Amino acid sequence: MTTREITYLEAVREAMSQEMRENEDVFILGEDIGVYGGAFGVTRGMIEEFGPERVRNTPISEAAIAGAAVGSALTGMRPILELQFSDFITIAMDQIVNQAAKTRYMFGGKGKVPMVLRTPAGSGTGAAAQHSQSLEAWMAHIPGLKVVQPSTAYDAKGLLKAAMDDDNPVIFYEHKLLYKTSSNVPEESYKIELGKADIKREGTDVTIVATAIMVHKALEAAEVLEKDGISAEVIDPRTIVPLDKETIIESVKKTGKLIVVHEAVKRGGIGGEIVGVIAESEAFDYLDAPIIRLGGKEVPIPYNPNLEKAAIPQVPDIIAAVKKTVRK
Amino acid sequence: MLKNLExxxxxxxxxxxxxxxxxxxIRYFDEKVDQFFAKGxxxxxxxxxxxxxxxxxGSIAVIGGKDKIVSTHRGHGHCISKEGDINKMMAELFGRETGYxxxxxxxxxxxxxxxxxxxxNGIVGGGIPLAVGAALTSKMKNENYVVLCFFGDGATNEGSFHESLNLAAIWNLPVIFICENNQYGMSGSVKEMTKIxxxxxxxxxxxxxxxxxDGLDMFEIMNTVHEAVEHARGGNGPTLIEMKTYRWKGHSKSDAKKYRTREEENEWRAKDGIKRxxxxxxxxxxxTEEEAKQLQEEAKTSIEEAVEFAANSPEPSIERLEEDVFA
Structure with missing residues (x-):
């Protein structure tokens, strides 16, 4: 496969464009996704290629556009819904939680809802409390939804292909600060199976399970720790539903220590679920130290840059947690 | 034949x-269900x-097999009219494996x-955006079907109603919004909850x-919905039709109906759509009177058969609990 370096944002756009060229049933709808190119520029150029029928610019009506996605999916289309900020899922909640997620089960296994809800999440842009949240644990709690959080351009393209091929509603969280990051990405279309974690760095002393942007912070921490003689393994679950429990369990059995880190508020976050998986598994017997969870503080995301940074885990927090756990 | 009938x-x-x-x-089905609930x-x-x-x-009479409907929590009638299988419906109410x-x-x-x-749909107003989506498919795939979207008066005070009607209007989608105004959203009278x-x-x-x-006049309903369907099929977009009607029973089970008078109920019952x-x-x-009587009898018998079918159907196996979450 021919690869070249492109950004995470370009990878997302390329995955969508390639799929739309292949499959007439795939279309995208959302606010300002037409000539504006979307709030973050992800769909830039797409309306020029695919036209306004398949790149549908919508009014500011999150409930209706989410429901239109669900209804069109139920009747044979494969919509991609772009929600401008992941915080706005609150306004589309009925359609996602009560309709999309439950339709097939309520109908006794009839009908399917093949849709992808793509949405930018996370803090770091100074957009404050209503435009910076990480609410993925809410979605992960709902049976019937799959939840994806790519951390690299390569993963974003392959996971989005898998999400678009999936016959179920998939919530696809794109981290705003990752849009401009790059990696080597194959030109052709490829798929990364949902539910397969990626070991981003192999190590022997401690397992760090990190999601989305925290994968990069964990890798940075691992570099520093290596100089101190600590070998950290960094696991990126990539999808939190389905969750690749096996890869995490195997890693903890090997290292005997676990740090879980995510940007979302720690209380009720997905980190608790991951820790629960370990506590209930045979890996529990291999633990040499208490597990440490790192997550966002229990505050709305503040505006001031220093406060904003302090509200979520940073590289020194991960290093400190590892050192406390490893005690070499 | 069909004289004087437009x-x-x-x-x-x-x-x-x-x-x-x-x-x-429809009437016998729901009366039977009412009895079963009363008896526990x-x-x-x-x-x-x-x-x-x-x-x-009346509404569903004027659409075809490939046209679609989106129904509500008060949906047994819609299902029966859309060629629903009353055996499967009754079995579903009994919670049986053979149910829908x-x-x-x-x-x-x-x-x-x-x-x-x-x-x-269990969510008031929850089906309206879905109908818009189904109509969008019809347009994008050139399938030329229309969608009848039913909802009650209560749903028209939901945000989803507003967002959906606007979206369907600007996209000229083939959807007919049918508000069955039965005068009450649970206990809330439409007069109390809207100012129009x-x-x-x-x-x-x-x-x-x-x-x-007049939601009790079959002919007016058929003609109005037919006109709206033709309008939609012609690519002219949605219509909002309000049908003034009345639910004879309470909102759901255990409704003492304290929010309305027996006089009002009797006035509406006297306007019975079936009798008219x-x-x-x-x-x-x-x-003829005899034919009418016979058709009514046949309907009654079919409900007895549905009950028989449901009562003799197996309960779902516990092993099926976790099936059907994902496709």
Whole structure:
């Protein structure tokens, strides 16, 4: 496969464009996704290629556009819904939680809802409390939804292909600060199976399970720790539903220590679920130290840059947690 | 034949007779369900459309097999009118494996996707955006079907109503919004909860036609919905139709109906849509009294058979609990 370096944002756009060229049933709808190119520029150029029928610019009506996605999916289309900020899922909640997620089960296994809800999440842009949240644990709690959080351009393209091929509603969280990051990405279309974690760095002393942007912070921490003689393994679950429990369990059995880190508020976050998986598994017997969870503080995301940074885990927090756990 | 009857051309004499029987099927179905709930023979909850048969039967009479409907929590009538299988419906209410949803959905989630019934819905106003999506598919795939989207007066105060009508209007989608105004959203009278006299006047806010219909007059319903369907098929977009009707029973089980008077109930009962349809059909010499009686009997018998089918069906196996979450 021919690869070249492109950004995470370009990878997302390329995955969508390639799929739309292949499959007439795939279309995208959302606010300002037409000539504006979307709030973050992800769909830039797409309306020029695919036209306004398949790149549908919508009014500011999150409930209706989410429901239109669900209804069109139920009747044979494969919509991609772009929600401008992941915080706005609150306004589309009925359609996602009560309709999309439950339709097939309520109908006794009839009908399917093949849709992808793509949405930018996370803090770091100074957009404050209503435009910076990480609410993925809410979605992960709902049976019937799959939840994806790519951390690299390569993963974003392959996971989005898998999400678009999936016959179920998939919530696809794109981290705003990752849009401009790059990696080597194959030109052709490829798929990364949902539910397969990626070991981003192999190590022997401690397992760090990190999601989305925290994968990069964990890798940075691992570099520093290596100089101190600590070998950290960094696991990126990539999808939190389905969750690749096996890869995490195997890693903890090997290292005997676990740090879980995510940007979302720690209380009720997905980190608790991951820790629960370990506590209930045979890996529990291999633990040499208490597990440490790192997550966002229990505050709305503040505006001031220093406060904003302090509200979520940073590289020194991960290093400190590892050192406390490893005690070499 | 069919003298003095102004009806859409696809409505044949046979269809009129079928509709008469169908209305009785709906009424007997829900009366039977009411009895079972009263006796505690089925659990959960249900919402009965006794008295509202005409808005379901008359509306769905003028669409075809490939057209679709989106229903509500008060949806048994819609399902029956959209060629629903009453055996599977009754079995679903009994929570049985042979029910529409294998016993996993119950009254509020009966759907028949293959027949174009995209489902009842437990969320007030929850189905309206879905109807817009289904109509979008029709347009994008050139399938030329229309979607009848049913909802009650209560749903028109939900944000989803506003967002959906606007979206369907700007995209000219083939969807007909049918508000069955049965005067109450649970205990909330439409007079108390809205400051307008006719919900249909809200159509002006979306730049689409609005029609007010006597929801107990089958002929007015058929003609108005037919016109809206033709309008939609012609690529002219949605219509909002308000059907003034009345639910004879309470909102769901255990409703003492303290929010309305017995006098009011009796006034509406006197306007019974089934009786009016029968009188008109006899006047037009489509039906005789004897035939009418026979069709009514047949409807009653079919419900007894549905109960028999449901009662003799197996319970779903516990092993099936975790199936059907994902496709």
């Amino acid at each position: 009806i859409p051309s696809m409505i044949t004499e046979k269809k009129l007779k079928d509709l008469y029987k169908e209305m009785w099927t 023979m089925i659990h959960g909850t249900t919402h009965l459309c006794v008295g509202q048969e005409a808005s379901a039967s 949803c294998k016993g996993k959905g119950g009254s509020m989630h009966i759907a028949d996707v293959e027949k174009g019934n995209l489902g009842a 006299e006719h919900i249909a006047t809200r159509s002006e806010g979306y730049g689409i036609p609005g029609k007010i219909v 349809f029968k009188d008109a059909l006899i006047d037009a010499e489509v039906l």
